[in-house]
Every structure is written in structure tokens, then in C-alpha cells.
Amino acid sequence: MNKTIAFVTLCAAAALGACSSEPETDVTDLNAAATPVQAEAMAASIDAGDFIDLQLGAKIVGPQGPEVEGAMSNAEGNFADIRSYVACPAGMDPCDPKTAPEGTVYTYVHVVYPGSDNQADSGSGAGNNSSDIERATAFKMLRPAHGFNGKAGYSKAEVMGAIGPKADVIITCKDRALVWTVSAGDGGNQWEQAEPLTFYWQSTLPPAGPAVAYAIDANYAEASGPGPFPAQTDGVPNSCG
Template sequence: MNAHTTRSFRFLTATAAALALAACSDEPDKDATELESATTEGEADALAAALPVGDFMDLKLGAKIVGPQGPEVTGTLDSAEGSFADIRSYVACPAGMDPCDPKTAPEGTIYTYVHVVYPGEDNEDDTGSGEGNDSSDVEQATSFRMLRPAHGFTGSVGYSKAEALAAIGEKADIVVTCLDGAIIWSVNPGDAGDQWEQAEPMTFYWQSTLPPSGPAPAYSIKANYTEAAGSGPYPAAKDGATNACL
């Protein structure tokens, strides 16, 4: 897979039902985003490599794993210039599982890794980057990605489409691709679209057959043309575990 596959391209984020209604109507569907065909070979490659995405709001999750830091891990995504985002992460078992304990979970349990990313800060002084410890105002964030292979990745991945629409507007386009076994969520506001920017939370998720082994520096955001990295729950490699990115 080459660098073309990480480029952002537009794809439809409205539901199939909304698209069908729009196709039958004389008026354009204002809730649907635009879908354009690839105009270059690189765009065609990236569109072909894009993973099917789900909506976070459609997930049915059970209890969260409770680790040394509790049910959620908070931190920052940093560069040498400072903190560019807060990140709050957790890992949940399927619906109906409570407690969520990998030591007693049955074979075949699917774990959902959830990451809520706030460019700049989350407006809470006592969490994440906090007051006075964030970068200059984040005017444009263009991707959230993993920096390490997604061990045990089932191929199920997505984000909160409602949050994307709130942050970016009607042209909210997020393409999910793989690079070297890792997952990349590329955010494209479209022509004249709003940007994913300061204090606009976005929830991303992916599912794995493996539970987290602990927080690891495995995640990053590209904001203000700068890559900033930090830690979140991450599974250790295991013999026999698959990775849909590979």
C-alpha cells in the first residue's frame, strides 16, 4: 500500500435509506454528503482501499474494561510544539457482558476500542491537556491514526457520524484506510466545507479479537499540519491473531 492510500477523498456518510430517498426525489437531499468519482489513478487506488465504516451510535456495547487508570484512559496528543489534542479512550465488551474482564471473557470475545479526540482541548481544566497546556488554536485537524499495527483487527471500524456532521457540516467525509497494518481515519471537509477544529470532539472506534495489554504510544492526530502523538489502550501482538489491515 502506498502513500496515495492515505489521501482523503469524499464518500457518502448519510445512510443508504437517505440516499435512496434522494435518488427518488426531484430535490437534492440536504442531509447527504456529496459522492464524487475518482479523477486520478491515486484517488481510484485510495477509494478501492477504503474500508467500510460503521456509525458509533449504532454500536451496542457492554461494560468497559477497568484497568489501573479506571474504566477510561485520558491523555494528550503532543509534539515538540506542545499539546494538540486531548484523547479519552476505553475498551468495551459486547452488549450484555458486565463486568468486562478479559481474564474471564469467553473465547471469541470482540473488544471495541473507542477514542474520543478533542483538537486543542476538551474545556475541562483537570483532564487531558488542561488549561494553559494546549497548542495554539487548532484551526484544522485532518486525520486521526494508529502508529502501530492494529493487532486482532476484525475489519469493523467507524466513527460518530453525528459528531462529524456537527464538526464539519453537510460535507462531512471521513475515509478509513490502512497503512502498514495500522488504521487511518482521514478527515476531508470538502470544497468550502467547515474544518474539524478546536474543541470539536470526534469519536473513533475499531474492533479487535484481542484485549488491551495497557496504554501505549500508538495514536496520533495531524493538526495545524503537525503530527502529535500520545498513548491509548493497545493490544499486544499474539500468534495466530489476524489483522484485517494485512
């Protein structure tokens, strides 16, 4: 199992103002490893990108349109909404895998809404067996990240707004799949009800269609849901192993 881990310390910098020089006891400083295990993890880390820095082109238009919406659920009910799309690089419009040049990198984007996205006619929400999410701790894949090129990230501004400066996001490769662990420590703000966060990853393979390939860990349970996902292709590497 490949355990490539990316530790990211959030700081209200560019879009949200400069960080205070005063020390804050509830902010985890991951710039200095406290243990040999942390040092080893940092040395092998993925440089998690910020969604705001991406330059994307047009979205792929599939049978369900340019975006795929659904609920992340288990036997107990719906735990989150998920809205996903796949985009080509900037300047490519339309984004059509059938005509895209060889080597095109596709960006898979997933907006995850714990509990509800306030749309009663899709996924979770009023009248659709929505759950009250007090603590969500991870967004993850349930299948290997076929064609993963090593680039993944999330919206740092959204994480800052939902949790605050103590938040840590850890990107892990587990069983050749990606896991975004959202850590807020004990007490205080958590990633919780109606706080959408955007996650992304990149692949050299286009989506084969929607699949139940994603999950959220929330309220100490796992709930899965659909999203665009590439098919395994012989000879195409996966940077998760």
C-alpha cells in the same frame, strides 16, 4: 503496504433529517467513482460503521479505571485531548479479559478533542499549553492494529455537526495500522478547535495497557498520545494486512 480504503459520504439522514433532493455543489458524491483509481478503491473498501449503531457492554476497568485520558502532543506542545476505553459486546458485564470467552470482540473507542476538552485538569486546556487548532485532518494509529477484525468507524452525527454535509471520512490501512482521514475540502468549516469526534475499531485481542500508539494530524503537524492498545500475538490475524 495494504491500502484498503473506505470512502464514506455523510448525509444528514436518520438522526439529522433527510437530505435535500436539491444538488449541492460543495458536497462530494462518492457513490459514483470519477476515476479508475477511485473505482478500485471503492471496490476494496471497508464498510465504515456509525458509532451510534454499536451495541456495547461493560468497559474494561484497568489500572487507570474504565477510561484512559491524556494529551496528544509533540515538542511544540499539546494539540489535542484523547479519552479512550475498551468495551465488551452487549450483555457482557463485567468486561474482564481474564474470564471472557474465546472469540470475544473488543471495541476500542477514542474521543479526540482538538485543542481542548474544557477540563483544565486533564490533557490540553486552560493552563496546560493548549494549541489553537484551525484544521485537524486525521486520527491514526502509530502501531499495527493487532487483532483487527475489519470493523471500524466513527460518529457520523459528530462529523456532520463539526463539518457539515461536505465532509468525507476515509479509513485507510497503512503499514498494517488504521488511519481516519477527515476531509472538509478547502475553506469553510473544518474539523477544528474544541470539536470532539469519536472513532472506533474492533479487535479480537484485549488491551495490554495504555501505550503512545495514537496520533492526530493538526495544523500541519503530528502529535501523539496514549490509549489502550493490544499486544502482538502470534497466530492472530490483522485485517489491515
